[in-house]
Amino acid sequence: MLIPVLLFAVGLVLLIKGGNWFVDGATGIAQRFGVPELLIGATVVSIGTTLPEVMVSATSALQGHGEIAYGNAIGSIICNTALIAAITITAKPGKVDQKSFLTPVAFFFVAAAVYCYTAYSVGEFSRETGIGLLVIFALYMIVLIRQALRAPKVFAADKRPQETMGKDLLLLVIGAVLIALGAKLLVDNGILIARAMGVPESVVALTFVALGTSLPELVTAVTSLLKGHGALSLGNIIGANLFNLVLVSGVSVVLSPFALPVEKTVNGMNASLVVDLPVMLFVMGLMTIPTLVRGKLSRWQGVALLGVYLGFCVFQFAV
Numbered sequence: 169m170l171i172p173v174l175l176f177a178v179g180l181v182l183l184i185k186g187g188n189w190f191v192d193g194a195t196g197i198a199q200r201f202g203v204p205e206l207l208i209g210a211t212v213v214s215i216g217t218t219l220p221e222v223m224v225s226a227t228s229a230l231q232g233h234g235e236i237a238y239g240n241a242i243g244s245i246i247c248n249t250a251l252i253a254a255i256t257i258t259a260k261p262g263k264v265d266q267k268s269f270l271t272p273v274a275f276f277f278v279a280a281a282v283y284c285y286t287a288y289s290v291g292e293f294s295r296e297t298g299i300g301l302l303v304i305f306a307l308y309m310i311v312l313i314r315q316a317l318r319a320p321k322v323f324a325a326d327k328r329p330q331e332t333m334g335k336d337l338l339l340l341v342i343g344a345v346l347i348a349l350g351a352k353l354l355v356d357n358g359i360l361i362a363r364a365m366g367v368p369e370s371v372v373a374l375t376f377v378a379l380g381t382s383l384p385e386l387v388t389a390v391t392s393l394l395k396g397h398g399a400l401s402l403g404n405i406i407g408a409n410l411f412n413l414v415l416v417s418g419v420s421v422v423l424s425p426f427a428l429p430v431e432k433t434v435n436g437m438n439a440s441l442v443v444d445l446p447v448m449l450f451v452m453g454l455m456t457i458p459t460l461v462r463g464k465l466s467r468w469q470g471v472a473l474l475g476v477y478l479g480f481c482v483f484q485f486a487v
Contacts, residue, residue: 169361169364172357172360172361173357173361175353175356175357176353176354176357176361178350178353179349179350179352179353179354179357180350180354181350182346182347182349182350182353183346183347183350183354183387185346186342186343186344186345186346186347186348186349186350186387188343188387188391189339189340189342189343189346190339190340190343190344190346190347192336192339192343193335193336193337193338193339193340193341193343194340196332196335196336196339197333197336197337197340200332200333200336215407215411215415218407218408218411218412218415218416222415222416222419223348223352224236224237224240224352225237225240225241225416225417225419225420226416226419226420226423228240228420229420229421229423229424229426230423230424232424237416237417237420237426238293238417238426238428238429238440239429239444240416241412241413241416241417241420242412242440242444242445242448243444244408244409244412244416245409245412245413245448245451245452246444246447246448246451246477246480247477248405248408248409248412249405249409249451249452249455249473250447250451250473250474250476250477250480251386251473251474251477252386252405253402253405253455253470253473254455254469254470254471254473254474254477255386255470255474256402256405256470257455257465257466257467257469257470257473258467258470258471258474259470261464261465261466261467261469261470262464262465263463263464263465264402264459264463264464264465266460266463268315268403269402269406269456269459269460270460271308271311271312271315272308272312272403272406272407272410273406273456273460275304275307275308275311275410275414276406276409276410276413276452276456277452278304279301279304279410279413279414280413280448280449280452282297282300282301282304283301283413283417283445284445284449287428287440287441287445288441288445291427291428292425292426292427292428293417293421293425293426293427293428294421294425295421295422295425297421297425298417298418298419298420298421298422298423298425299418299422300418301413301414301415301417301418301421302414302415302418302419302422304414304418305410305411305414305415305418308410308414347387402465406456409452428440428441443480443483447476447480450476451473451476451477454469454472454473454476455469455473
């Protein structure tokens with residue numbers, strides 16, 4: 169047990185350092201090209217921090233553990249929203265650019281509709297479904313890139329010397345690599361520790377694996393907040409949630425289609441259908457709908473989301 173604990177700690181150190189460099193590189197690029205931070209967070213940063221979910225879910229699907237691939241995607245969205253975003257919102261609520269915010273939110277709920285239709289009506293994630301999810305991912309990236317190119321320049325490009333471009337890109341790449349390695353160490357050894365404690369695999373996927381692979385988002389969110397880049401943090405969370413549905417799940421299903429996991433039931437019904445998916449939709453709605461209407465995040469949203477996450481975790485271990 170000592171070695172897994174030590175490797176878990178090493179993973180945490182790599183995550184923290186990688187997150188710091190990744191945010192520095194991303195914000196540097198945003199400043200150079202005058203791209204709004206929320207858009208950078210919803211694209212480049214989100215892809216980087218979602219790499220652990222992609223690797224874990226794809227590997228799990230190929231090894232025949234569809235329940236981990238599925239649970240990791242759903243659990244990560246719940247964790248990103250009701251824990252990570254909640255901490256950020258509670259600590260520092262603020263105004264939001266509604267126009268930039270609307271696109272990733274709209275794409276998320278479109279993807280969620282496809283995902284929920286598959287889960288409730290079909291009961292099996294086929295390769296065609298995976299391809300459809302990847303198509304949504306491609307369309308999202310095209311739309312956001314076009315928006316970024318048309319966005320008003322918020323920083324003068326000449327404010328950053330030309331020689332810093334290479335440094336920003338290097339920080340971005342090295343940060344992403346450290347985040348991915350750190351997350352892998354955390355997840356692999358976290359699972360070993362959890363199983364040694366006798367925790368079921370489905371619960372491990374929705375909690376320990378989801379939290380472990382969401383740690384890059386947590387590190388990025390906290391680092392961004394401390395550096396005064398709250399919009400980057402929020403964009404990262406929304407983008408990462410979408411990528412969990414369309415990129416993480418899409419890649420996993422294309423590589424190895426699987427049936428809807430049924431490892432836990434509530435009154436004879438699949439717990440995923442009556443708890444996990446509804447909670448995922450509820451927390452995203454709670455974070456995004458009031459924000460789109462009012463143009464700002466409020467502390468009550470963060471507190472409410474944290475309460476939902478606590479209840480969700482209690483349910484997973486107590487029921």
